[in-house]
Amino acid sequence: MKYPEIAAFAKFMRQKMLDISYQSGTSTHLGGALSMAEVMATLYGKVLRFDKNNPRWEDRDRFILSKGHGVLGFYPALLAAGIISEEKFATFQTNGSDLIAHPVMNLDLGIESSNGSLGHGISMAVGIATAAKRKNVAFKTYTLVGDGETNEGSVWEAAMLAAHLQLDNLTVIVDYNRHQNDGAGKDILLIDNMAERFSAFGWHAIEVDGHNIEEIVVAFEETVFNRPKVIVAHTTKGKGVSFMENDNSWHHNRLTKNNYELAIGELNVE
Template sequence: MLPALQTNDTIQAIRDRALWMRRTAFGMVHKAQLGHPGGDFSAIDIIATLYVGVLRFDPARPDWADRDRFVMSKGHATGALYTALCGAGYFPEGWLETYMQPRSMLNGHPNRNYLPGVETNTGPLGHGFPVAVGIAIAGQLAGADWRSFVLTGDGEQQEGSNWEAAMVAGHRKLGRLTLIIDRNRLQQGAGTEETSGLDPLDAKYRAFGWEVVEVDGHDPEALLAVLGATPGDRPRCVIANTVKGKGVSFMENQAKWHHGVPNDEQFAQAMRELV
């Protein structure tokens, strides 16, 4: 059951929501025998912080003009996104039971034509970030006060489209845009630095005119301080250092859990550890 939001203690509310999201998302993956739980678990604390403590939205009005925009560029991590949207009130909890089932609105990649709260369809990596830059440009041209947030995987940063987007955002000084990089250092099959090295990510983004902040991606207090900070006059890149599979011992820092699915024994063990 979804935990009640503790408005008097946002940090604890984020922790409670993240725990519920992990347990629920893993149950969804276990039932469907499909999904990407490793990347779900590295991103969940970030996404819980956004939806509990940062984003301005109204689930009764998904297209509310003054909402903050969140783009899930690492679109394969739908367990994290769907539980966040459900927890935020966009759709009833029962919908989660249909995850990846035939004709379900909860596809393996998010589709804004099916599911309220999804800003844009994502899945092919390197697409969401450029779309988020376009959204931020629209807000800048309109003089709007809403903000745009986009979450990418770190392996996704190997896509050239991201660097075109970063260059445009820096040039246009999109101060109301925040890029969050889920820096778990693993991608499908291997480590990011082994596949195509990304470091130094911070220096690269600074060279493109971005403000850069590094943060523990599993610390709600630190995440809330960074993501909720007042926008400046440059786009902000938040490098969130995370652990793939965070919270489950046999999943942590294991590339095979990028798209691994649990058997009954593994699921039971994970539920014992996620408390």
């Protein structure tokens, strides 16, 4: 296997997603978090430049989770990268915690933005990438959006501006699991041909299997000049747990003791 360390990173993330989701006893948007694991493991395990001991390092790359409800696929990446501690991670969704159901900007914890309402993160990422260009600094900006999130008009306003400004320091990743809060994307608002849509807006678009780490790495490493890049990651909602995969009820479902044990058992089968 190529990149076994990233595969191990993703497995660790899934373990932590299940553990903390069960421990919290609340709805944690688990299905949409599981679909993000390989992309987030690649970002935090290989792609992003950061200093875990100095999260405010000025030259760090910026990551914005535009898909704010997918935060359970974000905090375990920060944990695995050594940016937050086990003790901090364990406070998820407890009273007074910094780690709640959507990200709240906290640079000391590696959280660059507050996101809940969809469509906002990509706009913020465009602003950050524009600032980097104008200041002539080398950091790059990355943002992950949900495919259902692209129903928001603000996503395409930001996409138009990014292409107009030739933001080749900006990469958007679309978690293309074809499900959203209310059901299958095809039943709500057609979301086929995602890569073609971004291409039509002037982006360099790459399609990958969002669970194939080698494909994801190649996509991130591809150099693009004078236009932004989008990686359309074809993923499976609930990936890694058979009874959750492509079952949209796991957008909100809570883990019981029984299904937690079943899920962990599946995850630990080599």
